Structure formats: C-alpha cells, structure tokens
Amino acid sequence: MATIGEVAQAxxxxxxxxxxxxxxxxxxxxxxxxxxxRAVEELGYxxxxxxxxxxxxxxxxxxxLAHFFDDEFAPAMLQYILGVSNTARELxxxxxxxxxxDGAHALKRITDSLMVDGVVLLNVxxxxxxxxxxRAAKRPGVLVGLPGDPTGVDVFxxxxxxxxxxxxxxxxxxxxxxxxLVSQPDHxxxxxxxxxxxxxxxxxxxARTRGLALHAVSGASSQPQVxxxxxxxxxxHPGVTGLLVNNEAAxxxxxxxxxxxxxEAPRDMSVIGRYSNEFARTFSLPFSSIESAxxxxxxxxxxQLVRRIESPxxxxxxxxxxxxxxxxxxxxxxxxPRSVPSD
Amino acid sequence: MATIGEVAQAxxxxxxxxxxxxxxxxxxxxxxxxxxxRAVEELGYxxxxxxxxxxxxxxxxxxxLAHFFDDEFAPAMLQYILGVSNTARELxxxxxxxxxxDGAHALKRITDSLMVDGVVLLNVxxxxxxxxxxRAAKRPGVLVGLPGDPTGVDVFxxxxxxxxxxxxxxxxxxxxxxxxLVSQPDHxxxxxxxxxxxxxxxxxxxARTRGLALHAVSGASSQPQVxxxxxxxxxxHPGVTGLLVNNEAAxxxxxxxxxxxxxEAPRDMSVIGRYSNEFARTFSLPFSSIESAxxxxxxxxxxQLVRRIESPxxxxxxxxxxxxxxxxxxxxxxxxPRSVPSD
DNA sequence: CTGAAAGCGCTTACAG
DNA sequence: CTGAAAGCGCTTACAG
Numbered sequence: 019m020a021t022i023g024e025v026a027q028a029x030x031x032x033x034x035x036x037x038x039x040x041x042x043x044x045x046x047x048x049x050x051x052x053x054x055x056r057a058v059e060e061l062g063y064x065x066x067x068x069x070x071x072x073x074x075x076x077x078x079x080x081x082x083l084a085h086f087f088d089d090e091f092a093p094a095m096l097q098y099i100l101g102v103s104n105t106a107r108e109l110x111x112x113x114x115x116x117x118x119x120d121g122a123h124a125l126k127r128i129t130d131s132l133m134v135d136g137v138v139l140l141n142v143x144x145x146x147x148x149x150x151x152x153r154a155a156k157r158p159g160v161l162v163g164l165p166g167d168p169t170g171v172d173v174f175x176x177x178x179x180x181x182x183x184x185x186x187x188x189x190x191x192x193x194x195x196x197x198x199l200v201s202q203p204d205h206x207x208x209x210x211x212x213x214x215x216x217x218x219x220x221x222x223x224x225a226r227t228r229g230l231a232l233h234a235v236s237g238a239s240s241q242p243q244v245x246x247x248x249x250x251x252x253x254x255h256p257g258v259t260g261l262l263v264n265n266e267a268a269x270x271x272x273x274x275x276x277x278x279x280x281x282e283a284p285r286d287m288s289v290i291g292r293y294s295n296e297f298a299r300t301f302s303l304p305f306s307s308i309e310s311a312x313x314x315x316x317x318x319x320x321x322q323l324v325r326r327i328e329s330p331x332x333x334x335x336x337x338x339x340x341x342x343x344x345x346x347x348x349x350x351x352x353x354x355p356r357s358v359p360s361d
Numbered sequence: 362m363a364t365i366g367e368v369a370q371a372x373x374x375x376x377x378x379x380x381x382x383x384x385x386x387x388x389x390x391x392x393x394x395x396x397x398x399r400a401v402e403e404l405g406y407x408x409x410x411x412x413x414x415x416x417x418x419x420x421x422x423x424x425x426l427a428h429f430f431d432d433e434f435a436p437a438m439l440q441y442i443l444g445v446s447n448t449a450r451e452l453x454x455x456x457x458x459x460x461x462x463d464g465a466h467a468l469k470r471i472t473d474s475l476m477v478d479g480v481v482l483l484n485v486x487x488x489x490x491x492x493x494x495x496r497a498a499k500r501p502g503v504l505v506g507l508p509g510d511p512t513g514v515d516v517f518x519x520x521x522x523x524x525x526x527x528x529x530x531x532x533x534x535x536x537x538x539x540x541x542l543v544s545q546p547d548h549x550x551x552x553x554x555x556x557x558x559x560x561x562x563x564x565x566x567x568a569r570t571r572g573l574a575l576h577a578v579s580g581a582s583s584q585p586q587v588x589x590x591x592x593x594x595x596x597x598h599p600g601v602t603g604l605l606v607n608n609e610a611a612x613x614x615x616x617x618x619x620x621x622x623x624x625e626a627p628r629d630m631s632v633i634g635r636y637s638n639e640f641a642r643t644f645s646l647p648f649s650s651i652e653s654a655x656x657x658x659x660x661x662x663x664x665q666l667v668r669r670i671e672s673p674x675x676x677x678x679x680x681x682x683x684x685x686x687x688x689x690x691x692x693x694x695x696x697x698p699r700s701v702p703s704d
Numbered sequence: 705c706t707g708a709a710a711g712c713g714c715t716t717a718c719a720g
Numbered sequence: 721c722t723g724a725a726a727g728c729g730c731t732t733a734c735a736g
Contacts, residue, residue: 019473019499021729032707037731044732047705064473068414069729072712077411079457079476086443093436093643100429103460112476114422115458117446130362130407133422133455156362241645271645277620300436301644302584302614364713375723380715387716390721412713415728 020061028057040065071132080106080323081114081134083121083148085141089203089239093301094266094312095140097294098162101316102138109324111135122147129155136323138162138316142173143210158326160319164212164339172326173339174319178213181308181344182221182264185290186232188346189260190224194288194355196231198255199262200248204236217264217292233258237268245271252279259355263291263305270301284353295347305351308344315342363404371400383408414475423449423666424457424477424500426464426491428484432546432582436644437609437655438483440637441505444659445481452667454478465490472498479666481505481659485516486553501669503662507555507682515669516682517662521556521607524651524687525564528605528633529575531689533567537603537631537698539574541594543611547579560607560635576601580611588614595622602698606634606648613644627696638690648694651687658685 026036031050038044039054046054057063071077082102086092103113114134118124121139125148128134134157139148142163152159153170160172189197199221201207202214218234225232233255237247244267252258252275263269269291276283283289283305291298291307298307318340325332369379374393381387382397389397400406414420425445429435446456457477461467464482468491471477477500482491485506495502496513503515525542532540542564544550545557561577568575576598580590587610595601595618606612612634619626626632626648634641634650641650661683668675 022731023729033730034708034732035706038706041731045705050705062473064470066415066729067474067476068411068420068714069712070731071411072409072415072714073729073731075712082458091643092439092443096435096439100435100460103458107461112471113458113460115425115446115456117443117456118450127407128455130405131410133410241642245645270643274616274645299584300434300613302588302617365715366713376714377716377724378722381722384715388721393721409713411730412728413715415730416713416715418728 020063022063022065025054025057025061025063028061029053075132076327077133077135078111079114079134080111080320081116081125081128081137083116083125083137083139083141085117085119085121087141087206087209089205090141091239091266091270094293094297097296097312098140098316101313102140102162102320103316104313105317105320109320111320111324122151125151125155125159129157129159132156135327136160138319138323142212144212145210158323158333160323160326162315162319164216166210166212168337168339170337172319172322172337174315174322175213175339175341176308176310176315177341177344178216178264179220180341181292182217182219182262183224184308184344184346185262185292186221186224186228186230188290189262189288189352190228190230192260192288192352192354194230194260196255196257197225197233197260197262198251198258199232199234200237200251200265200268201234202236202265203239206239207236214264221262231257237265239265239267241267241271244268245275248272248275249279258287260288260352261290263289266293266297269293269297269303269305269307272305273303283351286356288352288355290346290352292344298347298349304349306349307347309347311342318342363406365406365408368397368400368404368406371404372396418475420476420478421454422457422477423454423663424459424468424471424480426459426468426480426482426484428460428462428464430484430549430552432548433484434582434609434613437636437640440639440655441483441659444656445483445505445663446659447656448660448663452663454663454667465494468494468498468502472500475499478670479503481662481666485555487555488553501666501676503666503669505658505662507559509553509555511680511682513680515662515665515680517658517665518556518682518684519651519653519658520684520687521559522563523684524635525560525562525605525607526567527651527687527689528635529564529567529571529573531633532603532605532631532695533571533573535603535631535695535697537573539598539600540568540576540603540605541598541601542575542577542605543580543591543594543608544577545579545608546582549582550579557607564605574600580608582608582610584610584614587611588618591615591618592622601630603631603695604633606632609636609640612636612640612646612648612650615648616646626694629699631695631698633689633695635687641690641692647692649692650690652690654685661685 137159480502
C-alpha cells in the first residue's frame with residue numbers, strides 16, 4: 019500500500035535517499051538510515067514489484083519450464099522441480115512455473131515480457147524447439163538435460179552413457195552373461211528423449227565389448243501397462259539373470275512383478291535401476307541404483323543461471339555442458355547369477 | 362524489445378490507439394486495427410509485464426503457496442499443485458510457485474508487492490498463521506483445505522468427516538466387526554492437519570453408533586517406517602478384518618505389507634483407502650478408495666479465485682466453504698470378513 | 705551525503 | 721474514432 023514516497027515523507031528525506039538506503043547502493047548517514055528503516059517498519063512498506071521491474075529490468079523471478087507429459091512419470095519430474103525451486107529460494111528468487119504444452123511459445127512470452135530474469139528448461143528434447151527461442155531471448159537460460167545441439171546454452175545432465183556402461187560392467191564382473199534393459203516407452207524416444215538412447219547405446223556397446231547378451235526393450239511409463247511389459251520381456255528372455263531399469267515407472271512396478279514370479283533379488287535376479295535416492299524411498303525400492311541426482315542437477319543449474327543473471331562477466335562467458343558422474347548406490351540387489359558358481 | 366511506442370510509430374498511430382487496439386477496450390477502425398496488428402507481428406512485440414502491472418495493478422499471475430513438509434508425501438502434494446496450475450493455465454494465468462517454510466512472510470511479500478493477482482493456499486492448518494495475512498491482503502485468496510476459522514476466505518475441501526463415516530458404514534454393512542484406521546503421523550496432527558481428525562473422529566463416532574471396534578493408529582509418512590507401523594498395528598490387533606487408510610504413504614506401502622503376511626484383499630482383509638485415482642495408478646494400488654479429487658479441488662479453487670479477481674461484484678461477495686462429497690471408487694478390495702459366514 | 709528530475713513502458717481518463 | 725498528457729512506483733545519473 020505504502021509507496022516509497024510515503025516512506026520518504028515519513029522519514030523526512032527525498033525519495034531517492036529512501037531508495038538509496040533500501041538498496042544500500044550509495045552511502046548514507048546512520049541517522050538517515052535509522053529514520054528510513056523506521057518509516058519502512060511503521061508503514062509496512064514493500065516495494066511494488068512491477069515498478070521495480072520496470073525501472074531495473076530485474077524481477078528476481080526464475081521461469082521454470084516443466085511439462086507433465088502423459089508418458090512421463092510425474093513423481094520423477096517433481097524431484098527436478100523441487101531441486102530447482104529449493105535452490106532458487108535459497109538464492110532469493112521466486113519460481114514462475116510454466117507447464118504449457120507449447121513450451122516455445124511460453125518461453126518467448128515470459129522472456130519477451132521480461133517477467134523473469136532467466137529460465138530453467140526441463141524435459142529437454144534432442145531437437146528442442148525451445149532452443150532457438152532461448153538463444154534469441156534477452157534472458158539467460160540453462161537446461162537440465164542434454165539437447166542434440168547445446169550451442170549457446172548451459173547444460174547440466176547425468177552422464178547417461180557412463181551410467182549405461184557402469185551398469186553393464188557391474189553385472190559383467192559378477193559373472194552375468196545375459197541382461198535385460200528396460201527403457202522408456204518408444205514415444206519418449208520419438209519425442210527426442212535422448213537420455214533413453216544415450217544409456218541404451220552405451221550399455222549395448224559395453225555388452226558387445228564384453229561379449230554379453232543384452233536385450234533392450236521399452237516399457238510403458240504408467241501402471242499397470244509397464245508391469246505387463248516387463249512380464250512379457252522376462253517371458254521372452256528366460257535366460258536373463260540381470261535387469262537394468264532406466265524407467266522410473268518400471269522400477270516402481272518391479273517389486274510387484276518379481277514377487278509375482280517368485281523371484282528375489284539378488285538370489286534369482288540381479289537388479290540395477292536408475293533413479294534418485296528419494297525416489298527409492300518413496301516407492302520402497304530395494305534395488306541398487308545409479309543416482310540420478312535431480313536435486314544436485316537443479317542446484318547446479320540454478321546456481322549457474324543466477325551467476326549469469328547477476329554478473330555481467332558471467333553473462334558473456336562461454337557456455338558449457340556439465341555432466342554429473344553416475345554413482346552406484348548399493349542396496350544389495352546384485353550378486354553372482356544363480357546358475358554360475360559364486361566362487 | 363519493441364515497445365508499444367515503436368509499434369504505434371510503425372503503424373502510424375498514437376500509443377494510446379495502439380494500446381486500445383490491443384486491449385480491445387475501445388472501438389477502433391478496422392483499417393487501424395490491421396495496421397497495428399501488422400506492426401505487432403513484424404516487430405515481434407510482447408508487452409512489458411512490469412509496465413503493464415504498474416499501470417493496471419494486474420499481473421495475470423496467481424501465487425501458489427505449497428510447502429513440501431518432510432512428513433507429507435510429496436507425490437500426493439503434487440496432484441494438488443497440478444490441479445491448480447492446469448486450471449490457471451486454462452484461464453490465462455501463470456503460477457508463481459512459493460514453497461518457503463515461512464508461508465505467512467512469503468504471502469505478505471507477494472501480495473504487498475503486487476506480484477500476484479490472487480493466491481491459492483495449500484497445506485492449510487487448523488490454526489494457520491497465513492490467514493491473518495490473507496485477510497489483510499489487498500489480493501483475494503482461496504484455500505484448498507479447511508482451517509479452524511474460515512471467516513473471510515473461500516475454502517474448498519473434501520468432506521473428510523463424511524469420508525470417515527462412509528468407510529465405516531461400507532465395511533459395517535459387509536459384516537465387519539473390528540476395524541483398523543491408519544492415519545497420518547502425530548506431528549501432522551500437531552501441526553494442525555485437521556483433515557486427519559475430521560476423518561478419524563467421524564469414523565470413530567460412526568463405529569460407536571454401529572457397535573463396531575475401531576482402532577485408530579497413526580503411521581509415518583515415509584518408507585520404510587510406515588510399513589513397520591502397519592505391521593505393529595496389525596500384530597497388536599489380530600482380530601481386525603477391515604483396514605481404513607487415510608495416509609498416502611501407508612497406502613503405497615500396504616501392498617508390500619499384505620504380501621509379506623500372506624494376506625490378500627479382500628479374501629483375508631478388506632481395505633479402503635483415501636487417495637486419488639491418479640495416485641492409485643501411479644502406485645499400482647488395487648484398493649477401493651475414497652477419491653480425494655485433487656484436480657477437481659484445484660479447479661474449483663482457481664475458478665473461484667479468478668472470479669473474485671476479474672469481477673468487481675464477485676470481489677465483494679460473501680465467502681464460503683465448499684465441500685466435495687466423498688465417492689467410493691470400487692476396486693474390489695472389500696468383501697465379507699473371513700470368519701463370518703458371508704450369507 | 706542529499707535531492708530534483710528524468711525515465712522505464714504501459715494504460716486511461718479526457719478533450720476533440 | 722484518435723491523440724496528447726498524466727500517472728502508475730520505482731531507480732539512477734546528475735548536480736550540488
């Protein structure tokens with residue numbers, strides 16, 4: 019309600035002086051500071067965000083573009099959103115959550131209108147139509163997820179290729195000879211979900227190198243279909259002794275599928291997933307997994323974004339791609355395959 | 362980049378005329394409209410949000426206050442957030458997602474600064490310190506969740522008391538004599554989570570009326586503790602034949618707990634939960650449940666809020682409390698108790 | 705160290 | 721139907 023003019027009047031100073039006290043950008047006498055702060059307190063003054071944005075071109079708001087696709091698993095998405103929003107809050111930024119289907123249009127709208135100081139893009143596709151908009155935008159942006167062409171943007175992602183290699187290597191060392199990899203649905207791939215094939219192709223290559231059989235299948239992204247998909251895949255490949263799961267919905271359904279078939283991990287089947295620790299807890303998943311680190315990715319992404327927003331040097335610095343190294347969290351769900359002597 | 366001044370210049374009209382064409386608030390000649398629209402197109406004009414907000418005191422942004430408590434189940438919260446944000450988008454509003462721990466402070470900040478046209482409050486507590494702020498705010502607000510004193514605010518919530526009665530009635534009719542109700546953790550209650558006791562007290566009253574035994578216990582809100590809690594409760598009450606679950610984490614863990622004990626629903630145990638259909642799908646829950654309708658609640662809340670924002674009459678209209686009637690979605694997990702002849 | 709003035713980009717009475 | 725002018729509430733050179 020109160021304006022800075024009223025604060026200034028109450029404190030007996032000019033508006034510019036009041037503004038200077040509040041921003042701290044210019045030295046002011048202690049007496050004046052005291053009077054202004056007291057007026058702020060008494061009038062319950064909060065600066066008008068629109069006026070400030072108009073004068074400074076800064077909003078202290080970060081746009082978060084996150085679409086909830088039907089074929090993506092919402093609880094997994096949520097983790098990335100929380101990672102971003104928690105870090106933003108710590109750094110003094112609010113989050114404008116934009117979940118429109120037409121991401122390119124929404125991105126143009128919020129950057130052109132200067133509603134936000136910068137943007138974080140989730141659901142990054144290999145050919146992402148938001149990237150041209152972002153490159154042309156007057157606001158910096160960072161991606162969580164690797165696009166085909168990361169030129170001119172900052173990218174943070176899990177090293178999915180390394181994750182695929184790691185999974186295969188781990189089971190190969192334990193003596194497994196035939197593995198099954200459950201990936202996301204084909205339409206995620208068709209939409210350009212590069213993380214699917216980055217992990218899969220690396221896993222296939224590693225298996226080939228080591229002379230293992232690796233069956234790569236896709237599973238649905240929702241219940242109960244994904245359970246069916248896994249049952250079918252296990253039926254089709256009875257010799258499989260190790261299971262790699264790069265699909266959150268499949269991981270969530272897996273305990274049911276195993277139990278149904280009377281299988282136990284690692285006794286009858288070794289299992290490695292790819293999801294976050296938090297996700298494992300939420301879904302009571304007892305499987306070892308490659309940590310997908312959504313909180314860490316969100317944190318790194320926002321920090322980099324804020325650096326670009328706040329520092330003129332960083333604004334112009336070269337862009338980069340940062341990979342988080344996959345780490346295997348051992349929950350005891352892998353061991354030597356049943357048919358092979360374990361010593 | 363382009364301002365309305367540049368658009369006006371390109372179209373050969375004044376800024377006010379350009380503004381009038383775009384807002385459509387004043388009649389303009391078709392020829393002028395054509396010229397202005399063409400200039401907008403060519404210059405890629407998007408209005409500056411801060412300037413517009415400053416001039417109109419409207420932002421077309423809705424603040425969503427949603428805190429992720431450690432002791433609440435995040436995937437359940439997400440559903441309410443999606444319900445709100447989807448409806449907001451349909452009505453042309455963006456969402457400012459505010460998840461600060463100090464909700465009262467955050468609420469004051471975003472309303473005083475006029476960053477938002479209105480607010481939706483989630484995680485409503487019985488004694489909610491955000492309510493005084495909201496009542497004094499210059500922006501309207503609606504709650505999803507019933508506070509102890511709903512004076513001066515609009516409230517949308519599931520009728521939890523009716524839900525409790527319904528659950529008990531349903532099992533009583535089937536012949537059950539001893540029931541177990543698993544609620545949220547005690548600290549949710551201590552924090553003022555009224556929905557916990559609204560359902561519980563109504564269930565207890567209904568059980569008393571019907572002469573049934575109803576054991577009310579609380580379960581943790583995360584895995585694996587909530588599983589332990591349920592095991593302990595079942596051990597302590599071996600005569601229980603019907604299970605009521607008003608705790609999303611408990612519901613998610615229940616399939617594991619039942620399987621472990623060799624119990625099947627409804628053969629050995631009748632089960633009714635309280636969660637959304639979407640939640641049931643995500644967690645593969647095969648239990649009948651009272652639909653908690655987060656999407657519907659979010660939709661009703663946002664529509665009411667937008668009504669208050671956009672219509673001066675609605676702005677001043679009397680406030681109200683709207684309850685959604687609980688509906689039992691039958692997934693076949695209830696039947697006659699084992700020890701009682703089913704005829 | 706302080707203040708008068710201009711400007712950010714819109715909208716909206718008001719006059720014509 | 722159109723335009724000149726004022727105003728929304730801030731910040732920031734600039735002059736002193």
